[in-house]
Amino acid sequence: MFRIVEKRELNSAVTLLSIEAPLVARKAQAGQFIIFRVDEQGERVPLTIADYDREKGTVTIIFQKVGRSTMLLGQKEVGDTIADFVGPLGNPTHFGEVKKVAVVGGGVGCAIAYPQAKALHNMGVQVDLIAGFRSKDIVILEEEMAAASTNLYLTTDDGSYGEKGFVTDKLRSLIQQGSNYDLVIAIGPVPMMKFVSALTKELEIPTLVSLNPIMIDGTGMCGGCRVTVGGQTKFACVDGPDFDGHQVDFDELMKRNATYRSREQHDREHPCRLTGEVR
Amino acid sequence: MANMNPKKTPMPEQEPLVRARNFKEVTLGYTEEMAREEATRCLHCKNRPCVDGCPVNVRIPEFIEKVAEGDFAAAYDIISQTNSLPAVCGRVCPQESQCESKCVRGIKGEPVAIGRLERFVADWHMAHGGVSTVTPPGNGHRVAVIGAGPAGLTCAGDLARQGYAVTVFEAFHVAGGVLMYGIPEFRLPKAIVSHEVETLKNLGVEIKTDMVMGRILSVDELFEDGYEAVFIGSGAGLPSFMNIPGESLIGVFSANEFLTRTNLMKAYLEDYDTPIRRGKKVAVVGGGNVAMDAARCAMRLGAEEVCIIYRRGLAEMPARAEEVHHAMEEGIQFRVLCNPVAILGDDDGQVKGIECVEMELGEPDASGRRRPMVKEGSNFVLDVDTVIMSIGTSPNPLIRTTTQGLEANKRGCLIADENMKTTREGVYAGGDAVTGAATVILAMGAGKTAARSIDEYIRSK
Numbered sequence: 001m002f003r004i005v006e007k008r009e010l011n012s013a014v015t016l017l018s019i020e021a022p023l024v025a026r027k028a029q030a031g032q033f034i035i036f037r038v039d040e041q042g043e044r045v046p047l048t049i050a051d052y053d054r055e056k057g058t059v060t061i062i063f064q065k066v067g068r069s070t071m072l073l074g075q076k077e078v079g080d081t082i083a084d085f086v087g088p089l090g091n092p093t094h095f096g097e098v099k100k101v102a103v104v105g106g107g108v109g110c111a112i113a114y115p116q117a118k119a120l121h122n123m124g125v126q127v128d129l130i131a132g133f134r135s136k137d138i139v140i141l142e143e144e145m146a147a148a149s150t151n152l153y154l155t156t157d158d159g160s161y162g163e164k165g166f167v168t169d170k171l172r173s174l175i176q177q178g179s180n181y182d183l184v185i186a187i188g189p190v191p192m193m194k195f196v197s198a199l200t201k202e203l204e205i206p207t208l209v210s211l212n213p214i215m216i217d218g219t220g221m222c223g224g225c226r227v228t229v230g231g232q233t234k235f236a237c238v239d240g241p242d243f244d245g246h247q248v249d250f251d252e253l254m255k256r257n258a259t260y261r262s263r264e265q266h267d268r269e270h271p272c273r274l275t276g277e278v279r
Numbered sequence: 280m281a282n283m284n285p286k287k288t289p290m291p292e293q294e295p296l297v298r299a300r301n302f303k304e305v306t307l308g309y310t311e312e313m314a315r316e317e318a319t320r321c322l323h324c325k326n327r328p329c330v331d332g333c334p335v336n337v338r339i340p341e342f343i344e345k346v347a348e349g350d351f352a353a354a355y356d357i358i359s360q361t362n363s364l365p366a367v368c369g370r371v372c373p374q375e376s377q378c379e380s381k382c383v384r385g386i387k388g389e390p391v392a393i394g395r396l397e398r399f400v401a402d403w404h405m406a407h408g409g410v411s412t413v414t415p416p417g418n419g420h421r422v423a424v425i426g427a428g429p430a431g432l433t434c435a436g437d438l439a440r441q442g443y444a445v446t447v448f449e450a451f452h453v454a455g456g457v458l459m460y461g462i463p464e465f466r467l468p469k470a471i472v473s474h475e476v477e478t479l480k481n482l483g484v485e486i487k488t489d490m491v492m493g494r495i496l497s498v499d500e501l502f503e504d505g506y507e508a509v510f511i512g513s514g515a516g517l518p519s520f521m522n523i524p525g526e527s528l529i530g531v532f533s534a535n536e537f538l539t540r541t542n543l544m545k546a547y548l549e550d551y552d553t554p555i556r557r558g559k560k561v562a563v564v565g566g567g568n569v570a571m572d573a574a575r576c577a578m579r580l581g582a583e584e585v586c587i588i589y590r591r592g593l594a595e596m597p598a599r600a601e602e603v604h605h606a607m608e609e610g611i612q613f614r615v616l617c618n619p620v621a622i623l624g625d626d627d628g629q630v631k632g633i634e635c636v637e638m639e640l641g642e643p644d645a646s647g648r649r650r651p652m653v654k655e656g657s658n659f660v661l662d663v664d665t666v667i668m669s670i671g672t673s674p675n676p677l678i679r680t681t682t683q684g685l686e687a688n689k690r691g692c693l694i695a696d697e698n699m700k701t702t703r704e705g706v707y708a709g710g711d712a713v714t715g716a717a718t719v720i721l722a723m724g725a726g727k728t729a730a731r732s733i734d735e736y737i738r739s740k
Contacts, residue, residue, distance in 0.1 A: 023495050024495060027494065027495060043544065043552045068552050085489065088495070089494060219450055221460075222539055227527075228527055233522070233527070255628035258529070260554045263554045
């Protein structure tokens, strides 16, 4: 069993939890993920590691409550335990030799863009962090992101906070104004990663995306997380989760991620009639 | 005088059309009377060919004699001296190509039903209080086992019986490996696997779950932590695909994914959260035990039609004879000498069909089986909504790539000698991680050999 030691509601749908998992915390690196299972009946769900504290032995995850398992996890409080917390899984992000990097986060994807920015920032790299949200009320981690970047640019689709527009617009204008990025890292909804990658392909800037497809074991066993990268089938759990954004077949990934969408919809709209809760 | 009935005493089974819609065990096991009757068919031949046919050398005629006498507890003691998982082996071993294939009674008639008797004894033991083992006195030496599947559990059990302090590291949230995630409930009830694991814990074996070795801890760190030897039984978990068009469509699964969702995550039960696709028309590609398991699970999940697609003939199928027989009885269709060339999808990326070609058998290939060849122009389309790929698995590279000095062959299998010693000192390996996908009992045999080697290695230090 793994104990929850910190909980913060970042917005109405996004929750931060720190979990006591000393062995995972000891090895975790930016870009890796964990798999959690709330209880005996629970699914195994992958989440990218948002932060870790090797001394305290804790690992932080940030998640949006979209299906039954994330809703159940969101109901847990400090002091509660969850059944399983497995990791660190996947390969750490390989940044290579870089001096200036644009890290682009979209929505809850900022939770994952943040540790990438932090890792680069700690390496002395100049980091421009572009964080995009639909509107002001769902902005998360503003202070943390500001501390982990050279420049933080916040955008909202409706202009209710920061600059109005999409992250791709901001990235394009920064580049046009003369920012020479050695690398762009894009993390967020699949369509956003697709559009950022299309832009940087045109501008010939190497781009990494972090994928979070459907999976069960996270060790290469189920093959459910297969993605087509450069025409080849890759398993996101063991070959990724980071891939060259210019090579990923995003359209296929979007379709595959929708495999259980009707089930997720059902979980959101039909709480238990007895308890009013998810289970 | 031995019972000279040429046929095995039949074992009761659930009716095929009933069981095809539930997950309860298919075969119901012998009663005491049936077991004693079958036991009297054993001739107690002097040279005991059956024992040589068993990868863990269960003393078969001796335990059968005790069954005939009605002393089932004594029979269990004989089996459990060499077999750590008797209730499992009695159910899933391919007896027809092992112990029973050597039985003298098989020359004129059917061999003694050794598997059924082994199962009976193990089940009897479990039903009558079960756990008899006492924790042996410790010898002060620590051994780490990676993987709680058949190889790892056997190795751990044998070492614990000799007083070693054994820790088993398992990546999943429960011990059992393929016995839990792969083989379905109706063929091997999970309560039985859990019971066998409990028996090992009573011997003093410590099991740590949620430990993906190579990530959370390396083999080097195990040695630094004071383990004197390491056994790797990490299996062959990486599923293969055919690399044909359409394999990324929604509704195409590896058998590993489909079975793990069903068996380990219990997706077939209403109160478990893991989703599963309940296909109406399901094609399973492959002819092994895993393919049979996937097809029979699909049927139980409510499919109207399930077919096995296999590129060779029925005679060449690698699945256990009983599984093929049971699958046919349950209404699974067999399209043999048939091979997929593409999976077809609709605009939403959902599977809508599978295009196949007919095959014919040519000259024997390197494996000794006749090589299947395509009949040109024989393409046809089967109307299906779900495709399950069950064409094999290969070892997971995680431990190999994170451990210095551990060599593997080009198929990714760890290199180990006949004593299960790898290319790195103090590290032993066995089971599917070494052989590639094979059987439970061969993995158990390897775990047993490795335990012997590890004991010798630690004693000689």
